[in-house]
Amino acid sequence: MPTTRPDVSADGNPRRQFLKGCAATGAAVAAGAVSTTAAARETYQRPPEALGLLYDATLCIGCKACVAACKRANNNPAVFSTADKLWDTPLDTSGYTFNIIKMYRSGTMTTKDDETNGYAFMKTSCMHCADPSCVSACPVTAMVKDPTTGIVAYDPQACVGCRYCVVACPFGIPKYQYDSPTGKIGKCELCRHRHKDGHYSACAEVCPTGATLYGRTSDLLSEAKRRLALQPGSVTTYPRGNLSGGADQSYEGYVGNYKQHVYGETEYGGTQVLKLSAVDFEKVGMPYLSPKSSASTSETIQHTLYGGLLMPFAVLGAMTYVAKRNVHHEDDAPADEPGKE
Amino acid sequence: MANTSLLKLEGDAGITAASERLGMPRREFLQFCATVAAGLGLPQGADAAVAEALATRKRPSVIWLHFQECTGCTESMLRAEHPTLEKLILDVISLDYHETLFAAAGHQAEQARKTAMAENKGRYLLVVEGAIPTRDGGIYCKVGGQTAIDLTRECAADAAAVIAIGSCASWGGMPATDPNPTGASGVAAVLGKPVVTIPGCPPNPYNFLSTVVHFLTFGSLPPVDGLGRPTFAYSRLIHENCERRAHFDAGRFVIEFGDEGHRKGYCLYKVGCKGPETYANCPTVLFGDAGAGTWPVGCGCPCIGCTEQGVGFSKPIHMLAKVKNAEPPQQYPRIVEEQGMGATLGSAAILAAVAGAAAGGTAMVARNLGLSHKAEEAEKARTAGERTEV
Numbered sequence: 001m002p003t004t005r006p007d008v009s010a011d012g013n014p015r016r017q018f019l020k021g022c023a024a025t026g027a028a029v030a031a032g033a034v035s036t037t038a039a040a041r042e043t044y045q046r047p048p049e050a051l052g053l054l055y056d057a058t059l060c061i062g063c064k065a066c067v068a069a070c071k072r073a074n075n076n077p078a079v080f081s082t083a084d085k086l087w088d089t090p091l092d093t094s095g096y097t098f099n100i101i102k103m104y105r106s107g108t109m110t111t112k113d114d115e116t117n118g119y120a121f122m123k124t125s126c127m128h129c130a131d132p133s134c135v136s137a138c139p140v141t142a143m144v145k146d147p148t149t150g151i152v153a154y155d156p157q158a159c160v161g162c163r164y165c166v167v168a169c170p171f172g173i174p175k176y177q178y179d180s181p182t183g184k185i186g187k188c189e190l191c192r193h194r195h196k197d198g199h200y201s202a203c204a205e206v207c208p209t210g211a212t213l214y215g216r217t218s219d220l221l222s223e224a225k226r227r228l229a230l231q232p233g234s235v236t237t238y239p240r241g242n243l244s245g246g247a248d249q250s251y252e253g254y255v256g257n258y259k260q261h262v263y264g265e266t267e268y269g270g271t272q273v274l275k276l277s278a279v280d281f282e283k284v285g286m287p288y289l290s291p292k293s294s295a296s297t298s299e300t301i302q303h304t305l306y307g308g309l310l311m312p313f314a315v316l317g318a319m320t321y322v323a324k325r326n327v328h329h330e331d332d333a334p335a336d337e338p339g340k341e
Numbered sequence: 342m343a344n345t346s347l348l349k350l351e352g353d354a355g356i357t358a359a360s361e362r363l364g365m366p367r368r369e370f371l372q373f374c375a376t377v378a379a380g381l382g383l384p385q386g387a388d389a390a391v392a393e394a395l396a397t398r399k400r401p402s403v404i405w406l407h408f409q410e411c412t413g414c415t416e417s418m419l420r421a422e423h424p425t426l427e428k429l430i431l432d433v434i435s436l437d438y439h440e441t442l443f444a445a446a447g448h449q450a451e452q453a454r455k456t457a458m459a460e461n462k463g464r465y466l467l468v469v470e471g472a473i474p475t476r477d478g479g480i481y482c483k484v485g486g487q488t489a490i491d492l493t494r495e496c497a498a499d500a501a502a503v504i505a506i507g508s509c510a511s512w513g514g515m516p517a518t519d520p521n522p523t524g525a526s527g528v529a530a531v532l533g534k535p536v537v538t539i540p541g542c543p544p545n546p547y548n549f550l551s552t553v554v555h556f557l558t559f560g561s562l563p564p565v566d567g568l569g570r571p572t573f574a575y576s577r578l579i580h581e582n583c584e585r586r587a588h589f590d591a592g593r594f595v596i597e598f599g600d601e602g603h604r605k606g607y608c609l610y611k612v613g614c615k616g617p618e619t620y621a622n623c624p625t626v627l628f629g630d631a632g633a634g635t636w637p638v639g640c641g642c643p644c645i646g647c648t649e650q651g652v653g654f655s656k657p658i659h660m661l662a663k664v665k666n667a668e669p670p671q672q673y674p675r676i677v678e679e680q681g682m683g684a685t686l687g688s689a690a691i692l693a694a695v696a697g698a699a700a701g702g703t704a705m706v707a708r709n710l711g712l713s714h715k716a717e718e719a720e721k722a723r724t725a726g727e728r729t730e731v
Contacts (some may be wrong), residue, residue, distance in 0.1 A: 061663070064590070065592025103674065204595070241729065249611075253661060
């Protein structure tokens with residue numbers, strides 16, 4: 001069952017709210033209140049109106065228009081990895097690169113979407129997990145998942161810069177701006193800041209082939225399954241832009257030789273960004289993840305251990321015992337004092 | 342070929358005579374030779390060889406056959422606006438048989454072809470324009486009672502070289518579009534051997550002219566790719582030299598004809614431009630010598646891939662092109678990109694030295710602390726003992 005999360009955006013100052021929460025917890029403990037032992041936490045599922053993207057690697061032509069559009073939409077500077085510094089050439093997502101097209105290479109790289117002697121593209125950006133590890137790891141309320149859209153959003157006002165989210169993410173998405181003294185976490189937020197202007201994710205808006213498609217994840221999932229059911233090589237209609245609304249930009253194209261798996265349908269309870277590929281997902285950097293999220297596992301362990309402050313009390317008791325055993329007071333000690341020569 | 346300096350040819354009597362024959366100033370003639378040499382991608386000095394060849398060699402006899410086509414190739418060649426190009430086409434070569442440009446007709450024309458073939462046996466150029474119908478014995482195209490297949494085979498037998506001009510002659514082109522009721526085929530398929538092809542609908546006249554001049558100058562046809570296309574003209578994708586390429590890279594696309602992006606000259610990929618899968622020199626050579634922008638994409642019309650078999654006339658215009666290359670910005674990160682590097686020997690040594698110094702220092706401080714404490718204790722004990730004694 002989806003567990004509801006507190007809507008942190010309701011309060012204007014999340015830090016204050018966080019501190020309030022700390023105080024409240026402290027007070028509760030002081031009052032000797034013992035909470036019920038936390039039951040095993042279930043993996044959260046996508047909200048019904050969750051928004052996301054569908055990336056179809058067989059349609060991607062590697063033009064990187066989405067990378068350029070993402071930079072523009074998020075006001076990010078170019079990142080250089082070549083000596084000439086002419087093109088924006090990030091090697092991976094970073095605090096200034098939220099979306100990147102990576103390339104799988106094999107042998108002679110002659111045919112696209114071929115696992116041997118071929119090449120394939122893969123988009124690397126936030127998957128907007130149903131049960132995000134970054135949100136689970138965040139000790140404050142800087143990483144939050146919107147209860148309606150499911151967008152995993154970042155609030156720099158609440159962030160304390162601990163970078164737990166950077167370590168927690170199984171896809172290596174949130175990245176820290178290490179070069180700045182007031183660094184922030186950088187990650188894709190599905191262009192939520194552009195929604196109010198009637199825009200949607202810039203990468204999907206600009207994609208010339210519809211390889212990146214925006215829409216409700218439920219719609220995207222049925223579109224992905226439609227594609228998997230088609231005969232490879234046959235002609236079908238591919239939508240472009242926004243699947244769940246907006247002008248029809250569809251075109252006819254050839255069906256790719258898909259691996260029969262929608263990445264993100266079940267991984268870690270499902271992600272809101274879905275992917276299709278003709279090359280094995282593991283090989284294009286998409287790890288196979290169990291339907292049970294690591295966030296639910298770790299939270300179950302933590303909440304069991306710390307439920308009712310059992311763990312701290314147990315540790316405190318053990319330490320007190322050990323300390324007691326090893327400390328010898330001078331009075332108790334037999335005559336062996338210095339100066340008694 | 343001996344002379345490699347165009348300047349030395351300035352006063353050459355042969356050059357003067359050639360320029361007079363072509364009705365153009367001497368300097369303009371030399372400029373034309375240099376342009377052709379450059380267009381062919383020939384090295385420095387070749388311009389002089391071209392000039393000498395044009396001035397001294399006998400004009401090659403050319404037999405030009407028309408089959409299933411619209412005569413667009415011939416028409417576009419005649420309308421090329423390069424100064425005196427039509428003069429050169431008619432004077433550089435000896436056009437002995439050309440159904441569109443012939444003054445003669447009927448048996449007279451056929452006789453001219455037979456005479457030219459007999460006189461220049463093994464030395465004439467055969468140019469074929471238009472596809473050749475092969476179904477039902479080739480009865481769907483006949484000239485002078487002979488089928489196109491027969492004519493092609495007859496003329497090709499003693500030709501020095503065969504050039505297929507236009508997409509129709511190259512692989513069948515427009516007449517070969519599905520369901521191809523006449524079985525239209527290219528020249529190479531009918532002859533069963535590769536020929537030089539100058540595909541395009543119509544092809545750029547300079548690509549044809551340069552091929553002919555190359556033949557005239559060096560006695561051989563220019564290097565070709567696997568489809569018989571001269572590499573000087575057809576080795577690069579349209580996408581690579583397209584003036585709208587920057588828009589493609591930045592993701593600025595025309596969404597529909599007449600929209601803001603279209604008016605601003607954005608990339609036409611989304612409306613079906615086949616530039617990324619079509620090999621031709623259109624963006625660099627342009628058409629009609631009318632200045633910048635005079636080629637399909639420059640005018641806001643997506644490339645239809647007319648020079649590319651399997652794209653032009655077969656892939657629907659609204660379908661998207663398969664991008665054949667991954668050129669600049671060509672840097673694609675790998676799936677796992679190793680960043681940074683391991684510790685160098687120097688940095689490791691410095692780090693070890695610092696760590697050693699810190700550890701040593703800490704040990705010394707600890708030892709001294711103990712010593713001073715011991716000394717203090719000893720002092721205390723001594724004073725206490727003294728006090729007792731006193």
